Every structure is written in C-alpha cells, then in structure tokens.
Amino acid sequence: TGVQTCALPISTSEIIQHERCEVHHARGGGRREVSQFGLHLIGMLARPSRVIVACFIVFSLADPADLPAQHDTALAARPNLLLIVADDHAAWALGIDGDPRRATPNLDALARRGTLFKRAYCNSPLCTPSRQSLITGLLPHSIGVTQLATRLSDQVLTLGEWLHDLDYATLAIGKMHFNGPSAHGFEVRIDTPDWERSLHEQRPRGGDHRRPWRPILGPAREWLNADARPMGLPSESMQSTFFVDRAIDFLRKKHNRPFAMIVSFYEPHSPFHFPDGWRGRFRAGQFAVWPFS
Numbered sequence: 001t002g003v004q005t006c007a008l009p010i011s012t013s014e015i016i017q018h019e020r021c022e023v024h025h026a027r028g029g030g031r032r033e034v035s036q037f038g039l040h041l042i043g044m045l046a047r048p049s050r051v052i053v054a055c056f057i058v059f060s061l062a063d064p065a066d067l068p069a070q071h072d073t074a075l076a077a078r079p080n081l082l083l084i085v086a087d088d089h090a091a092w093a094l095g096i097d098g099d100p101r102r103a104t105p106n107l108d109a110l111a112r113r114g115t116l117f118k119r120a121y122c123n124s125p126l127c128t129p130s131r132q133s134l135i136t137g138l139l140p141h142s143i144g145v146t147q148l149a150t151r152l153s154d155q156v157l158t159l160g161e162w163l164h165d166l167d168y169a170t171l172a173i174g175k176m177h178f179n180g181p182s183a184h185g186f187e188v189r190i191d192t193p194d195w196e197r198s199l200h201e202q203r204p205r206g207g208d209h210r211r212p213w214r215p216i217l218g219p220a221r222e223w224l225n226a227d228a229r230p231m232g233l234p235s236e237s238m239q240s241t242f243f244v245d246r247a248i249d250f251l252r253k254k255h256n257r258p259f260a261m262i263v264s265f266y267e268p269h270s271p272f273h274f275p276d277g278w279r280g281r282f283r284a285g286q287f288a289v290w291p292f293s
Contacts, residue, residue, distance in 0.1 A: 078166070081260040082247075085134075087127065087175060087269040091120065101286055128177040131264075135159045135176075135184070151179040160185030163260040171250060174243045174264035186262075188250075195242040204237035206276070213271055225271040228279065235275040240265050 095102035096111045097118075123133040128148050129140035135158045140146050143156045152158075160170045164185045172186035183189045199208060209232030215223045235241060247263045267273060274281075 078168070078258045080255075080258050081163070081168075083260075083262045083264075085131075085174075085262065085264040087264075087266055089268055091118075093268075101282065103282075127175075127269075128179065131175075131177045132156075135262075149179060152182070152184065154182050154184070158184040159260070167257055169255065169257055169259040171247075171259065171261040172264070173246055173262065175266050176262070176264060190243070190246050192239065192266075194246075195239050198242055199233075199237060205234045208233060208237075209276075215270070223271055225273075228272075230276045230279050231273040233275055235277065238273070238275050240267055 091097045093099050094104050094107055094111070096104075096108040096116060102108070122130045124130040124140045124146070126146075126148050128150055129145045132143060132145040132152045133140050136143055136152075136156055137159075138156075143152065144150065145152055160172060161184060164170045164187065169188075170186045171188040171190075172183065173188075173190045176184075176189075176191070178184060211229075211232060213223060217223075221227070231238065243263055243265065247261060250259070250261065
C-alpha cells in the first residue's frame, strides 16, 4: 500500500505517507513491500518497554528472516502489544473528539496519555476487508478480501504469524472475521462459541433472556433495535465482558516471552446490544439527527 497507519498508543489513527523499500518474502517466494516506518517500528519493538496499548496498528509486514541485520541484535528485549478494536465506532463518538455525551472516559484517557490522530480512515467500509487489511498491512483487493463472506487465504502473511515468528505469544480475542478455521498465527483464539459455552456452564444471573437476531431477514426495526431493548443478560454475562475477562486472565499470568494480544469487540455494531439495567442511560433527544442529502 502507498500509505501506512500506526498508533502507539492511540485511540484513532492518522494516515502517513512513507518512503518504501522492498524485501524478499520467504513464504511463497514473492516480494513484499515494507515501509521505512515499518522498519523503524521493528527497531522500536526491540527496545525495552512495558506495554504498548493501541486501538489500531497497520503496516506492511515482512518475514523476520528478511529484516536488515542492524535490527537483529535488538530483538532480545521487546515490548508487549495490546491492540483494542471496536466495531463501527466512529471517531466523533469519542468524548475527546467532541462528543458532548462524553460516554468514553477510558478511551479518552488513553488518547490523552498517548497520541491522538485526527485523520484516520478504514481501508474498506465492510467489516471483513477492513479487518484483514488491518492485520496484513495490505489493501483489501491485494489480498483478495473484498466482501463480507470472503475467507482470508492462509498464504497471506498476518500480524499474528509475523509476531509469532519473532517468538511472541499471540492471542486474538473476539471478532476477527477470518471466515475459516485458520487462526492465522494466533496461538490463542477466543470468540463467540467460547462465550456461548460459558453461558451454558454458568447460568447468567436472572437467566438468559436473549431474543433471536435476524439481520436483513426480519424487520429493520427489530434487528437494528429501534426500541432500545436490553439484550436480556446482566452486564457480567455480556459477550464483551467475557472477552475482557479472558484478556485480564492472561495479563495476570506470569509470562516468559513477550505477547501480542488483540481484543476485538462486536460492539457498538448493530444490533446495539446492551445489558439489562442500562436502559435509559441516554435519551433520544441527546442525539442529533444527521442531515440527509
């Protein structure tokens, strides 16, 4: 790609143009472009640190064997990486970006402590191409993922595989849209089936009162939750809570090698699920109606 996006640590990202170089990609014998910024990032990952927290990080990936020799000696002490991804969360919905409701105090605090980039754009308006572009550092058309149901090829190098080759423990928790059985280099893969099993193993407080969600098939008013009905679960049993708890479980353990963990939420994407007891937190009059042209 001609542009690179990086955030360390951030709450949104800025597209930056960088000079480019080429490296030989050992897997498959092809050539893969890596920006000078990507090489700088590799050097940065080799310096001692504690935890780098990022919402989005995208760059062209190179096989570790292809990196310049000057970076090899610095790979002994590397930082941990935590990437937090929200689905359909527009920048204007952040308090730090001017949202008067200020419903995102933790993300706002992260942005204040780090660097906030104001000109960030997804590489696709669809979930699957956008996500696969993020973890490969390549534009959707170049990896053959342009539709919602497209499966990411096992031949495409991902962030998980690249960091795994650098001896990182790799985890992908939550929505990844791989659309296939491959974990693409992530040693630990936790998603909706694991959450569903947890609800069967430990009955939610007050019971499970979820309603079927039928996007497109049912009336739009229902699958877009126009009546602002709670999901039918307490907050401690929600899917996002489950993902966060699994991430915290891992972070609390002692580690003998650096880790790279993606925690990717299905929210706030429709159907705008929220737990029992949260209804009424906001009123319709608090939200401006966007003009139609």
